[in-house]
Amino acid sequence: MDDSNVTDREAPAGSDHPLVVGGMTLASRLIVGTGKYSTFAEMGRCLAASGTDCVTVAVRRERLVNAAGENILDHIDASRYALLPNTAGCYSADDAVRVARLGRELLRDMGSSSSEWVKLEVLGDRRTLLPDPVGTLAATERLVADGFTVLVYTSDDPVIAKRLKDLGAASVMPAGSPIGSGQGVLNANNLRICLEYLKEDDPSYPVIVDAGVGTASDVAVAMELGADGVLLNTAIAHARDPVRMAEAMRAACLAGRLAFLAGRMPRRLYATASSPDEGSIARLRS
Amino acid sequence: MNAETGAEVTITVNGEQRLAGAGSSLLDLVEALGFAGRPIAVEIDGDVVPRSRLGERAVGGGERIEIVTFVGGG
Numbered sequence: 288m289d290d291s292n293v294t295d296r297e298a299p300a301g302s303d304h305p306l307v308v309g310g311m312t313l314a315s316r317l318i319v320g321t322g323k324y325s326t327f328a329e330m331g332r333c334l335a336a337s338g339t340d341c342v343t344v345a346v347r348r349e350r351l352v353n354a355a356g357e358n359i360l361d362h363i364d365a366s367r368y369a370l371l372p373n374t375a376g377c378y379s380a381d382d383a384v385r386v387a388r389l390g391r392e393l394l395r396d397m398g399s400s401s402s403e404w405v406k407l408e409v410l411g412d413r414r415t416l417l418p419d420p421v422g423t424l425a426a427t428e429r430l431v432a433d434g435f436t437v438l439v440y441t442s443d444d445p446v447i448a449k450r451l452k453d454l455g456a457a458s459v460m461p462a463g464s465p466i467g468s469g470q471g472v473l474n475a476n477n478l479r480i481c482l483e484y485l486k487e488d489d490p491s492y493p494v495i496v497d498a499g500v501g502t503a504s505d506v507a508v509a510m511e512l513g514a515d516g517v518l519l520n521t522a523i524a525h526a527r528d529p530v531r532m533a534e535a536m537r538a539a540c541l542a543g544r545l546a547f548l549a550g551r552m553p554r555r556l557y558a559t560a561s562s563p564d565e566g567s568i569a570r571l572r573s
Numbered sequence: 574m575n576a577e578t579g580a581e582v583t584i585t586v587n588g589e590q591r592l593a594g595a596g597s598s599l600l601d602l603v604e605a606l607g608f609a610g611r612p613i614a615v616e617i618d619g620d621v622v623p624r625s626r627l628g629e630r631a632v633g634g635g636e637r638i639e640i641v642t643f644v645g646g647g
Contacts, residue, residue: 370643
C-alpha cells in the first residue's frame with residue numbers, strides 16, 4: 288500500500304470469520320446498549336430486531352426503598368445475550384476497577400459465561416464524556432492483571448489505542464464521536480490509523496467502534512473502514528421508531544461488513560462513464 | 574464497633590446512614606433490606622464480598638457498604 292494515500296483497509300482474503308473477543312465468538316457484529324428505552328418491553332423488541340447477541344449493562348446502586356420493582360435482568364434472556372457490564376460514570380481508575388469487580392460479582396452470581404468481561408470507561412469530563420486516557424491506561428493494566436477481559440472505550444487517538452492493546456486489552460473500542468452525540472464517525476482517518484496500528488501484526492485483533500452512532504449509515508461507515516464491530520445504544524433508543532431503527536442497524540452492519548470484504552473502488556476526482564463511448568449514435572449538426 | 578455491649582452500630586448503605594445490630598452480617602443486612610434472591614453485588618469499604626460469603630462478614634461501625642445491581646446502560 289502507498290502510505291501517502293488515504294485508502295481504506297483491505298479485507299483479508301477468503302471467507303469472513305465471526306467476531307471473536309477474548310475467546311468468545313459473537314454471532315453479530317453489533318453490541319447494543321440497554322439504556323434509555325422507554326420500557327423494558329421495547330428494549331427487548333429492539334435487542335431482538337438488532338440481531339445482537341451481546342448487550343451492555345450498567346452497575347448502579349439498588350434502591351433501598353421500593354426495590355421490589357422489576358429488574359432489567361427479568362427482561363434479558365441471559366442464554367441468548369452475553370452481558371457486558373460497563374463502568375459508565377466512573378471518573379477515576381479506582382472507581383472503574385471497583386465497578387468492574389461489582390459487575391463481575393453480579394455475573395458470577397448468575398453463572399454467566401461472560402463473567403470476566405468488562406466494557407471499561409474511565410471518563411475525563413462530564414460535558415463531553417470523553418475518556419481520560421491516563422486513567423483508562425491505569426485501569427486497563429489493573430483489570431487485565433485481575434483476569435478481566437477488557438473491552439476498552441477510548442478516543443480515536445491511535446497512540447493511546449496501541450498502548451491499550453499493548454497492556455492486554457481484549458478489544459480496543461475507539462469512539463466515532465462523543466457518547467450519545469449521534470454525530471457518527473467524525474474522523475475516519477484516525478479510525479483508519481487505529482485499525483492499521485492495532486491490526487498490523489495481528490489482523491484478527493478486534494476493533495469495535497463504540498459511541499457516536501446516530502443512524503444506520505454511521506454503522507455502515509465504521510464497518511466499511513474495517514472495524515470488526517460497532518457498539519451503540521442511543522441511536523436505537525432515541526429513534527422515533529426504535530424497533531425499526533434496530534432493524535436498520537442490523538442491516539447497516541451487515542451491509543458495511545460486506546462492502547468492506549468486497550473492497551470499494553478507488554475514489555476518483557473526475558467522472559468515468561459507465562456506458563461505452565463506442566457505438567454512440569452520430570451527433571446532429573447544430 | 575461495640576459488639577461487646579450488644580449495641581447497634583452506624584453503617585452507611587448506598588450513601589444512607591442506618592443502624593445495624595452489632596455483630597450482624599452482610600447477609601443479615603441484605604435480608605433486612607429485602608434483597609435476598611435479587612440480583613445484587615455487595616462491596617464493603619471498597620472490597621467486593623462474594624455472595625456466598627455474605628454471612629461470614631460482620632458489619633462494623635463506620636463501614637461503607639454499596640449494594641448494586643444491573644440497570645440499562647450503553
